[in-house]
Every structure is written in C-alpha cells, then in structure tokens.
Amino acid sequence: MTSKKNIRISDAVIRRLPRYRRCLETLMREGIERISSGELSDRIGYTASQIRQDLNNFGGFGQQGYGYNVQSLYDRIGEILGLDRKYTVIIVGSGNLGRALVNYAKYQQWGFYISALFDVKENLIGTTIRDIPILAYETLPDYLAEHSVDIGVICTGKTSAPEVLQKLVDGGVKGIWNFAAADLVVPKGVSIQDVHLSDSLSCLTYYMQHPEDSVR
Amino acid sequence: MTSKKNIRISDAVIRRLPRYRRCLETLMREGIERISSGELSDRIGYTASQIRQDLNNFGGFGQQGYGYNVQSLYDRIGEILGLDRKYTVIIVGSGNLGRALVNYAKYQQWGFYISALFDVKENLIGTTIRDIPILAYETLPDYLAEHSVDIGVICTGKTSAPEVLQKLVDGGVKGIWNFAAADLVVPKGVSIQDVHLSDSLSCLTYYMQHPEDSVR
Known part of the structure; x- marks a missing residue:
C-alpha cells in the first residue's frame, strides 16, 4: 500500500488510464506480450511521448529498446485504478x-x-x-x-x-x-x-x- | 455563423460549458437575473478566476460590478454548444x-x-x-x-x-x-x-x- 499512497497523479492522466488498460486487454487477447510506446501510440491515438510521460507517472515500466510488458502494465494500471479488489x-x-x-x-x-x-x-x-x-x-x-x-x-x-x-x-x-x-x-x-x-x-x-x- | 467559426476553445473548457449551462438553468428557474463570478463559483465549485477565464474565451459577458446576465449567458453557451438548433x-x-x-x-x-x-x-x-x-x-x-x-x-x-x-x-x-x-x-x-x-x-x-x- 505504501507505493500507492505516494502516487499523486493528475486527473487528466487518471482519465486516460482506463483507455490504456482497455488497449492492453486487447493486446493480451491477441497474444502480444511486449509493446513499444510507438506501437501503443498507433493503437491508442496519443503521441508516443504523451504515453511515455503518462506511464512514467507511476514508475518506469518501459525499458529502452524493449518496450512495455503488456501483462505487467495491465496489472499495474488495474492496481492503480483500484481494480485489484472487490x-x-x-x-x-x-x-x-x-x-x-x-x-x-x-x-x-x-x-x-x-x-x-x-x-x-x-x-x-x-x-x-x-x-x-x-x-x-x-x-x-x-x-x-x-x-x-x-x-x-x-x-x-x-x-x-x-x-x-x-x-x-x-x-x-x-x-x-x-x-x-x-x-x-x-x-x-x-x-x-x-x-x-x-x-x-x-x-x-x-x-x-x-x-x-x-x-x- | 461567422462568430462561431472564429471560436477556438480548448476541450477542457468545452467540457465545463454544459455544467455552467445547467447551473444557469437552475438560476433562471429561481428567478435570478444576474450573477457575479464569485456567486457562480459558490454554486459550481470552480474558482471565480477560472470562471472569468472560461467565459472570456467566447467574449466578455460580465461587466465589472454588474456580473453576468443569466439568460444571455445561458443562451450564448447553448449557441456555442450548438444547442440552438434541432x-x-x-x-x-x-x-x-x-x-x-x-x-x-x-x-x-x-x-x-x-x-x-x-x-x-x-x-x-x-x-x-x-x-x-x-x-x-x-x-x-x-x-x-x-x-x-x-x-x-x-x-x-x-x-x-x-x-x-x-x-x-x-x-x-x-x-x-x-x-x-x-x-x-x-x-x-x-x-x-x-x-x-x-x-x-x-x-x-x-x-x-x-x-x-x-x-x-
């Protein structure tokens, strides 16, 4: 819970998170395990730099030249949104x-x-x-x-x-x-x-x- | 239509306009004809300066020491939102x-x-x-x-x-x-x-x- 408490994210970012999560859900269904911010940008319509900036808000998930791990990012966004509980x-x-x-x-x-x-x-x-x-x-x-x-x-x-x-x-x-x-x-x-x-x-x-x- | 075409308002402002309009509708029902940005602020929860800034985007409606004319502002916002047609x-x-x-x-x-x-x-x-x-x-x-x-x-x-x-x-x-x-x-x-x-x-x-x- 400590990590959650330290997060202060702007409302605009919060409102974009569910959309990232929906996109990641689709990627998981398609069997895609990693994705770059550029590829995410093509799918989601935000710029790659916007995406990197948004996702950096809650810890750097992406690795240079590797991209994001789809499942981890999906889980982490769900956790941030409080969707990991009932x-x-x-x-x-x-x-x-x-x-x-x-x-x-x-x-x-x-x-x-x-x-x-x-x-x-x-x-x-x-x-x-x-x-x-x-x-x-x-x-x-x-x-x-x-x-x-x-x-x-x-x-x-x-x-x-x-x-x-x-x-x-x-x-x-x-x-x-x-x-x-x-x-x-x-x-x-x-x-x-x-x-x-x-x-x-x-x-x-x-x-x-x-x-x-x-x-x- | 010319005045409409000259308007370029940010999406964040556009999203606040329906709320202003709803508030003004309530004021009209209450028979209130004029309102200051401070009073609007009390009702709507945005700061008075935010309100003045938002409403200045599409022409200065307020007059110093007079406030806004509720009906005109309501009509103007409706017009901007395209609610003046069918x-x-x-x-x-x-x-x-x-x-x-x-x-x-x-x-x-x-x-x-x-x-x-x-x-x-x-x-x-x-x-x-x-x-x-x-x-x-x-x-x-x-x-x-x-x-x-x-x-x-x-x-x-x-x-x-x-x-x-x-x-x-x-x-x-x-x-x-x-x-x-x-x-x-x-x-x-x-x-x-x-x-x-x-x-x-x-x-x-x-x-x-x-x-x-x-x-x-």
Whole structure:
C-alpha cells in the first residue's frame, strides 16, 4: 500500500488510464506480450511521448529498446485504478438505466458485485433482475446499517438525487456513481463520479459545429 | 455563423460549458437575473478566476460590478454548444440503454428528435417505444439513404460497434454518440463522443483509494 499512497497523479492522466488498460486487454487477447510506446501510440491515438510521460507517472515500466510488458502494465494500471479488489454495489432506481447497468454482466467479472436495487415503485419491489432483488427504497437506511456497501449508484431523477445521496453517505457508502443530472456535493472522504449524459451530448453537438477542433 | 467559426476553445473548457449551462438553468428557474463570478463559483465549485477565464474565451459577458446576465449567458453557451438548433437522432441497439435514452424525454425538449431505433432481434422489430419504431438493422443503409440523420447513437455491444459505425458514416451521419466499450476511429468531418461507463467507474475506484486527490 505504501507505493500507492505516494502516487499523486493528475486527473487528466487518471482519465486516460482506463483507455490504456482497455488497449492492453486487447493486446493480451491477441497474444502480444511486449509493446513499444510507438506501437501503443498507433493503437491508442496519443503521441508516443504523451504515453511515455503518462506511464512514467507511476514508475518506469518501459525499458529502452524493449518496450512495455503488456501483462505487467495491465496489472499495474488495474492496481492503480483500484481494480485489484472487490466492491459491493447497490443501485438506487431500477428504471431502464439501472437495468442496463445490472445487465452489463462484465461488471461482475471486474469485481463489482451488485447486491441490491432500490425503488419506490410498489409493483417492482420484491421482484428481481438477474437474481438481484429490488428492495423498497424506504428500507435503504436499514440495509446500509446491516450490509457493508462500497459504491452506491444513483439512477433516480434529478430531484430525488440529493436525498438519495444523503442516505447513502449517512449509511457509510464511500463511493457514489451518479447518473442523475444533478451536481451533487459530497463530504470529505466520499468520492463521486458523475455520468452526465447530456454533457457528453452537448460536447458532441459542439464538435459537430467545429469538426476541425475534434480531439479524442 | 461567422462568430462561431472564429471560436477556438480548448476541450477542457468545452467540457465545463454544459455544467455552467445547467447551473444557469437552475438560476433562471429561481428567478435570478444576474450573477457575479464569485456567486457562480459558490454554486459550481470552480474558482471565480477560472470562471472569468472560461467565459472570456467566447467574449466578455460580465461587466465589472454588474456580473453576468443569466439568460444571455445561458443562451450564448447553448449557441456555442450548438444547442440552438434541432437534431435528428437514430439509436442502434434497443436494449436497456437504448430504451433509457428514448425514455429520457428531456432530449426532445432540447431539440433532439429520435426518429427510429434499429435492432437485429426479430421479436422487437416492428414494435415501438414511446411511438418511436424499432426497425430492422439490415434496413439501416436504406433508411439513411432516405432520411437525413444528424446523430447516430451506438448502443450495441463492442463487437458490432465498428460495423455499425461504418454504416452510419457511409449513410452520411456526421455525429456519433458511442456507448459501446470500443475505441472507434471516425473519418475527418465526423465527430464522436464516447460514453465509456467503465472508464468512469474506474476513475471512481481510483478516487476511492485516494480521496485526498478528488477533483470535480
């Protein structure tokens, strides 16, 4: 854990790491064991110097004239991203988006275990999706008192989101994955990532007017 | 259109604009007509100097001692983001995610008209979601030949995504909103925004290990 604690990496680098990891995963599937920053650049679209700089942030993996060991780099990035452990996840809101997340079975492989969904809709409570129970939203505080939950996913509307967040935080949840179109404020010690789909769509329409400015 | 063409704004600024716009929308609902960069800072969490710098990128809206006119700034940001016009949208893949997007009725209000979904599943073809028809995927090229479509949303699996992209591009679609976990390459003149949900989740688990580094 000591090495992890010493790492201070900029948010821009962190946001690029999952993409490196996905590329390395593909390389592993293709049976490629070593790769140079130049070859990585061809695949990933960042410049070779950007790649070397990014990867140097957390220790020099590459060796001059040898390149990167694909498996080690993949493992190390996973470790840095905290993907070398398991997470218990609950989802609040079992609409289409909540269901889409449950049905994306890959999360399970990656170590994210969805233990329950919560909803206010009477007709959904007591049913299951992929064997995961939909529980009454009013029982959320009790559930959190009895179960250790790492990540709470907010898939409700914007209006309910602050209250849901409060219940999750009060229940000791330290990671919030927010899909509601609300800008939520979390207390110290709690982390949040927002997926504002409309922001992404607005960026798309911007770049459609300015295709010459497009960046990846 | 001339003023639009002269704008060259960094991607980081573009990504912050939708958040400004959301904040301004809330202010409008609250009946607030003017706001200073300091007050905006309290609401949005960026520093006042960051805000002034961002907004100066596309012309000085603020007046010393007066602040920003909320409605004008909201309109101007919308214009810059290309949200002052209408877009025809089709969605390829009518699973939970595709459905979640269709059911998010706000898109309609914002000027995004979903005209059709496409799927390969026989039992879905010919049905509708919110009156929007689900058509056979094999008819996509013909559909694109007959209809003008601005944005194609890829809600298929990773494996089909490159082929879907090719069909959309061949059919003249200039904006791609990609939800598949694939890093797609688009030709010049076509814009793409990826929503890689797993990337966002990986950033969350990073920040859960390093809560002290958390940024918004």
